Amino acid sequence: MTDLAQWLTTQTHDHALASAVTSMAAAGAEIAGILQLAPIAGQTGLAGSDNVQGEAQKALDVITNDIVLNHLRTNTAISILISEELDEAVDVSSQGRFIVATDPLDGSSNLDVNATVGTIFSILPSAGGLLQKGSDQLAAGYVAYGPAASLVVRISGATSVFTLDADGRWQQTLAEAKVPQASGEFAINTARERFWDAATTGYVKESVAGETGPAGKRYNMRWVGSMVADIHRILMRGGIFLYPLDSETASKGGRLRLLYEANPMAWLVEGAGGRSTTGRQGILDIMPTDIHQRVPVILGSADEVKRVEEWYRRV
Ligand code: AHM
Numbered sequence: 001m002t003d004l005a006q007w008l009t010t011q012t013h014d015h016a017l018a019s020a021v022t023s024m025a026a027a028g029a030e031i032a033g034i035l036q037l038a039p040i041a042g043q044t045g046l047a048g049s050d051n052v053q054g055e056a057q058k059a060l061d062v063i064t065n066d067i068v069l070n071h072l073r074t075n076t077a078i079s080i081l082i083s084e085e086l087d088e089a090v091d092v093s094s095q096g097r098f099i100v101a102t103d104p105l106d107g108s109s110n111l112d113v114n115a116t117v118g119t120i121f122s123i124l125p126s127a128g129g130l131l132q133k134g135s136d137q138l139a140a141g142y143v144a145y146g147p148a149a150s151l152v153v154r155i156s157g158a159t160s161v162f163t164l165d166a167d168g169r170w171q172q173t174l175a176e177a178k179v180p181q182a183s184g185e186f187a188i189n190t191a192r193e194r195f196w197d198a199a200t201t202g203y204v205k206e207s208v209a210g211e212t213g214p215a216g217k218r219y220n221m222r223w224v225g226s227m228v229a230d231i232h233r234i235l236m237r238g239g240i241f242l243y244p245l246d247s248e249t250a251s252k253g254g255r256l257r258l259l260y261e262a263n264p265m266a267w268l269v270e271g272a273g274g275r276s277t278t279g280r281q282g283i284l285d286i287m288p289t290d291i292h293q294r295v296p297v298i299l300g301s302a303d304e305v306k307r308v309e310e311w312y313r314r315v
């Protein structure tokens, strides 16, 4: 078996970059252990504070943010940490060559029901400053805390999948994830239909029409409500994930965050042969204006994403 350290030597000659990925993987392994025992430790409730997005923080949002910060603080390759849970970017090491942007605990509303949550991260060159396009990422990854803990990571080549073993090591279980080009599965919160724009409505209507409709095939719908879980499914077996701009989220720019949700996921999905867009622009081409900026997110199997883009051109 190939472990993460061995794989990293095949992906980059830059030891500092490899160490940044290693630090996030180590944080993920520690978080996996904490989550397994959180209900016993009484950590699944609210922390009593709000984050910068005005969302109530769970105790574990705060705990996992501290775990990530502690792992990065001991790594002199890291200059700055941007986190969903921290209003401002945090200085780490003045000589550090890399910025890490993270959502330490994505989908935390799923904790109370013991469903999959995740940690998402993006690694950017310090030289580019806080606001850089997703295409400038040097590496990205997430950890999905499901029945097994899965680390999905990409430097610049393939998107690769690792599983946490009993000794706390990440063992490669899929060398190259490949998102199938075609799929019959979509993931969207359909309870928001009344807020959707014409393109989203058109795409979903076409999809639920089944074999005799314009899409000419039958679709299934899946929505965990945890981006990491929904996108992990798409990476493994195809499909499309949509959190589009809708009339309720339009004033904020969307629901999901560009730097630590949309960009790393788009980087991983594209590395696995999939496609990503806001509907009107490639996610990785967006020049950010704020570290906590929100954007519409549509990504997954290339044929399905192209069909949504086609709708956006039409309406
Ligand atoms: P979070 O970062 O506060 O956990 O929020 C992001 C999550 C995503 O994981 C998920 O795709 C989305 O919010 C779910 O939204 P909804 O409540 O509309 O189902």
Ligand code: MG
Pocket (backbone or CB within 6 Å): 084, 103, 105, 106, 107, 261
């Ligand atoms: Mg999140």
